[in-house]
Amino acid sequence: MSNDTLDKLPIGATATVTDVQGDPQLQQRILEMGVLPGTQVQVVRYAPLGDPIEIKVMGYNLSLRKAEAKHVSVEVTA
Amino acid sequence: MTETHRHDRHTVALMGNPNTGKSSLFSALTGTRQKIANFPGVTVEAKIGTARFDNSEITIIDLPGTYSLAARSPDERVATDALLGRIEGTPKPDGVIIVLDASSLDRNTYIATQLMEFGLPAVIALTMVDVAESRGITIDAARLSETLGVPVVPINAPRGTGIEELKETLHRTLHHPGNLLELDYPEDFKRGVDTLHAYLCDLSVKLGFKPARPEALRLLVDGAGPFFDECEEVGGAEFTDKFFEIRERAAAGRSLSMAEAQTRYGAIGKWMQEVKQTEAREGRTKTDVVDSILTHKLWGSLIFVALMTLIFQSIYSWSGPLMDLIDGGFGSLGDWVGGMMSEGALKSLVVDGVIGGVGGVLIFLPQILILFLFIAILEDLGYMARAAFLMDKLMSRFGLSGRSFIPLLSGFACAIPAVMGARVIEDRNTRLTTMFLAPFMSCTARLPVYVLFIAAFVPEVTYLGFIELQGLVLLAMYCVGALAAIPTALVLKKGILKSKVTPFLLELPSYKMPRAKAVARTLWDKGGSFVKRAGTIILAVTILVWAAGYFPQSDELDAQFDAEIESVEARYNETVVAFDPDTDQESLIAEFKALDDAFYAKTTELEVEHASDDDRLQAASKNEKAKLIDEVGTLAAKSPRHAQALNDYQSWAELQEQRQEIENTRAGAHLENSYLGRVGHAIEPAVEPLGWDWRIGMAAVASFPAREVIVATLGTIFNLGGDQDEESATLREVVQNAKRSDGSKLFDLATALSIMVFFALCAQCAATLAVMRRETNSWKWPIASFVYMTGLAYICALVTFQVASALGA
Numbered sequence: 021m022s023n024d025t026l027d028k029l030p031i032g033a034t035a036t037v038t039d040v041q042g043d044p045q046l047q048q049r050i051l052e053m054g055v056l057p058g059t060q061v062q063v064v065r066y067a068p069l070g071d072p073i074e075i076k077v078m079g080y081n082l083s084l085r086k087a088e089a090k091h092v093s094v095e096v097t098a
Numbered sequence: 099m100t101e102t103h104r105h106d107r108h109t110v111a112l113m114g115n116p117n118t119g120k121s122s123l124f125s126a127l128t129g130t131r132q133k134i135a136n137f138p139g140v141t142v143e144a145k146i147g148t149a150r151f152d153n154s155e156i157t158i159i160d161l162p163g164t165y166s167l168a169a170r171s172p173d174e175r176v177a178t179d180a181l182l183g184r185i186e187g188t189p190k191p192d193g194v195i196i197v198l199d200a201s202s203l204d205r206n207t208y209i210a211t212q213l214m215e216f217g218l219p220a221v222i223a224l225t226m227v228d229v230a231e232s233r234g235i236t237i238d239a240a241r242l243s244e245t246l247g248v249p250v251v252p253i254n255a256p257r258g259t260g261i262e263e264l265k266e267t268l269h270r271t272l273h274h275p276g277n278l279l280e281l282d283y284p285e286d287f288k289r290g291v292d293t294l295h296a297y298l299c300d301l302s303v304k305l306g307f308k309p310a311r312p313e314a315l316r317l318l319v320d321g322a323g324p325f326f327d328e329c330e331e332v333g334g335a336e337f338t339d340k341f342f343e344i345r346e347r348a349a350a351g352r353s354l355s356m357a358e359a360q361t362r363y364g365a366i367g368k369w370m371q372e373v374k375q376t377e378a379r380e381g382r383t384k385t386d387v388v389d390s391i392l393t394h395k396l397w398g399s400l401i402f403v404a405l406m407t408l409i410f411q412s413i414y415s416w417s418g419p420l421m422d423l424i425d426g427g428f429g430s431l432g433d434w435v436g437g438m439m440s441e442g443a444l445k446s447l448v449v450d451g452v453i454g455g456v457g458g459v460l461i462f463l464p465q466i467l468i469l470f471l472f473i474a475i476l477e478d479l480g481y482m483a484r485a486a487f488l489m490d491k492l493m494s495r496f497g498l499s500g501r502s503f504i505p506l507l508s509g510f511a512c513a514i515p516a517v518m519g520a521r522v523i524e525d526r527n528t529r530l531t532t533m534f535l536a537p538f539m540s541c542t543a544r545l546p547v548y549v550l551f552i553a554a555f556v557p558e559v560t561y562l563g564f565i566e567l568q569g570l571v572l573l574a575m576y577c578v579g580a581l582a583a584i585p586t587a588l589v590l591k592k593g594i595l596k597s598k599v600t601p602f603l604l605e606l607p608s609y610k611m612p613r614a615k616a617v618a619r620t621l622w623d624k625g626g627s628f629v630k631r632a633g634t635i636i637l638a639v640t641i642l643v644w645a646a647g648y649f650p651q652s653d654e655l656d657a658q659f660d661a662e663i664e665s666v667e668a669r670y671n672e673t674v675v676a677f678d679p680d681t682d683q684e685s686l687i688a689e690f691k692a693l694d695d696a697f698y699a700k701t702t703e704l705e706v707e708h709a710s711d712d713d714r715l716q717a718a719s720k721n722e723k724a725k726l727i728d729e730v731g732t733l734a735a736k737s738p739r740h741a742q743a744l745n746d747y748q749s750w751a752e753l754q755e756q757r758q759e760i761e762n763t764r765a766g767a768h769l770e771n772s773y774l775g776r777v778g779h780a781i782e783p784a785v786e787p788l789g790w791d792w793r794i795g796m797a798a799v800a801s802f803p804a805r806e807v808i809v810a811t812l813g814t815i816f817n818l819g820g821d822q823d824e825e826s827a828t829l830r831e832v833v834q835n836a837k838r839s840d841g842s843k844l845f846d847l848a849t850a851l852s853i854m855v856f857f858a859l860c861a862q863c864a865a866t867l868a869v870m871r872r873e874t875n876s877w878k879w880p881i882a883s884f885v886y887m888t889g890l891a892y893i894c895a896l897v898t899f900q901v902a903s904a905l906g907a
Contacts, residue, residue: 044322049603056363
């Protein structure tokens with residue numbers, strides 16, 4: 021079981037979400053947007069200045085800051 | 099069996115995620131029968147319209163798109179309040195249309211599950227089916243309807259398909275009770291909601307309403323927010339204690355948000371298995387392909403910069419001709435109306451106050467509309483989210499968000515749409531900071547001040563053959579604003595407006611072809627909003643300033659000038675030889691006048707033609723002048739009567755000039771004597787350290803409603819009459835040569851710089867402050883903005899003047 025977080029994945033990586041932490045408001049928003057344990061996510065790109073990250077989840081594209089992504093624990097699948 | 103109901107009236111709420119084509123649907127349903135509804139106490143707006151079906155009228159409330167009903171701020175609470183009919187002046191919905199985007203159905207269904215827990219009659223409008231299909235996703239609408247217990251109507255709003263069916267289904271559904279969705283929450287969770295709901299119902303007398311069960315669920319999970327605050331207010335410590343107790347038991351050691359999300363998405367997952375088929379597709383979606391360029395590290399950034407430059411540029415170049423048109427139009431209107439009225443306060447009020455004031459507002463309309471046009475197109479296209487994505491890191495460094503970029507950029511055109519545009523920023527503190535910073539972006543109203551003073555005092559030097567010093571100074575003035583904004587932003591974000599981590603989470607929607615109708619409608623709404631808001635305030639303040647500059651009238655002063663005019667006219671009558679009753683004399687004089695008029699017309703033409711080339715202009719003017727002297731000489735030589743006519747004409751022309759001079763001086767004297775003038779004198783000691791005298795101080799005060807008024811005011815106070823603009827050579831010369839009471843030059847480079855710096859930083863736009871008040875629902879922010887910016891402007895102008903003088907400017 022890897023201890024990776026979403027902010028550390030390389031471009032193109034696919035992973036399954038294992039946990040979502042963070043302060044209550046942030047956590048709730050992340051979960052509502054479909055990033056919750058058991059969901060598959062894929063890292064599409066990082067913005068030109070290095071932040072935020074764009075991921076593909078539940079069939080759509082979501083961007084979030086690295087500081088937010090680090091609260092999402094994942095297990096890399098590809 | 100269909101039942102016909104005569105003159106039925108119903109209300110439905112239209113809800114769904116952002117970017118689902120909800121507005122398109124709303125327009126398709128309501129046509130032109132729509133208007134914007136403002137809600138008390140929040141900045142959120144909704145659109146209300148009427149749809150017709152058979153003999154029924156359905157009022158539709160289009161609420162802003164949202165991903166969830168979770169409400170941590172009053173703005174977010176509006177959706178639930180509207181749904182439950184708790185907003186004053188807004189009808190209670192009998193049902194709800196839930197718009198779901200077929201291409202990202204899973205996430206879209208999240209809020210649907212929340213809405214369906216209210217048990218209202220509901221219809222699902224399924225949009226973007228074509229987009230889904232292009233990605234290999236097929237949705238079985240019938241199956242979905244069966245599973246959810248809610249009718250599902252696929253629609254394509256732009257094309258108009260499914261609209262009639264939707265109306266029919268809606269109409270039918272409204273006459274039956276709705277289905278209550280019950281999800282399989284964990285036992286502890288369910289019990290918690292029930293207990294809390296029962297407790298809240300006990301509080302219902304104090305609350306003033308009976309909370310619905312979904313509200314209890316919301317309160318339990320969210321744990322904070324407007325509803326919590328309300329309950330705490332009426333329930334006190336007893337409520338708080340009980341609440342957290344229930345909460346702890348319900349959570350049973352885990353996160354309630356997690357429990358809710360997992361339950362909902364768990365159910366959604368199961369449904370999707372029965373309802374959604376996905377073909378594995380090779381290759382990327384069209385949106386992905388476009389994004390690989392538009393958000394590319396290098397190309398994406400370049401395209402972004404190019405796009406922003408284009409927007410910036412076009413605001414200046416495209417609006418020019420339109421502004422001249424408006425300016426000319428209002429000038430003519432003023433002359434025409436003025437011509438019909440007799441001299442006096444009313445005429446001045448109408449011509450200078452009202453027409454001048456309205457013209458002063460409308461002249462900015464072209465820029466505002468061009469800016470709004472770009473933003474509307476980019477928004478509809480889906481690019482705005484990418485812009486926020488690209489700029490977020492940079493903006494974050496200053497305590498802002500990627501979403502702040504476009505509003506701040508708008509500020510370079512006008513701070514008003516910038517402040518309004520900050521609405522898209524969810525985080526309250528970032529939003530406030532953005533609004534506070536917007537006026538620092540040098541808006542176009544400051545341009546006339548810069549143009550006048552740079553042309554008058556900055557030498558026309560060119561470096562390296564193409565870099566003009568004047569251009570550099572102009573750029574520097576823009577930077578002054580931006581530079582002042584940076585420390586302000588940091589101070590705000592680190593201090594007063596410090597906020598905790600604000601979720602940036604931003605959906606990057608699929609690109610869509612911008613629709614002309616939607617863009618046009620947005621333009622109309624926003625433009626109208628600007629004219630109404632800014633217009634009324636600017637007009638009001640303009641009239642105030644006009645009054646301050648007009649009153650009190652002084653009969654003595656008038657008598658003084660009247661006497662001067664009389665003496666000048668008397669002199670004229672003495673020098674002019676009595677006319678020969680031979681009527682030829684008048685027509686001869688007219689001939690000379692005609693030559694003169696033609697000369698002036700030609701000169702004006704030349705000034706326009708050779709606007710950028712001083713040398714050519716000089717040469718051409720000299721040419722025309724020589725021609726005139728020639729023609730006049732020839733005509734005068736024709737006969738002694740011609741020569742006399744020339745004499746008479748010249749005397750008459752001189753009389754006109756003298757009269758005009760006296761009138762201008764009169765206007766200047768009146769202004770000095772007015773309340774405005776007295777204020778100018780009163781603050782003179784305060785503005786002396788800035789290198790100003792009372793005239794400049796007065797002009798600065800007069801430009802409060804609209805900054806560019808300073809140019810006309812300076813024109814008047816220097817006895818040039820009120821028609822001067824920043825390109826007027828006369829005003830420029832006067833400004834260069836104006837003297838103080840002790841004989842020394844009034845304006846020099848140092849003073850010019852201090853004036854420009856003051857204008858760059860001062861909060862001199864009543865309209866912006868008014869919009870700020872509306873957007874923040876309090877006077878605190880506009881007042882803070884005014885005090886801070888004016889104070890900063892004063893200090894910086896002072897420093898600029900002192901330093902520049904010391905350096906020998």
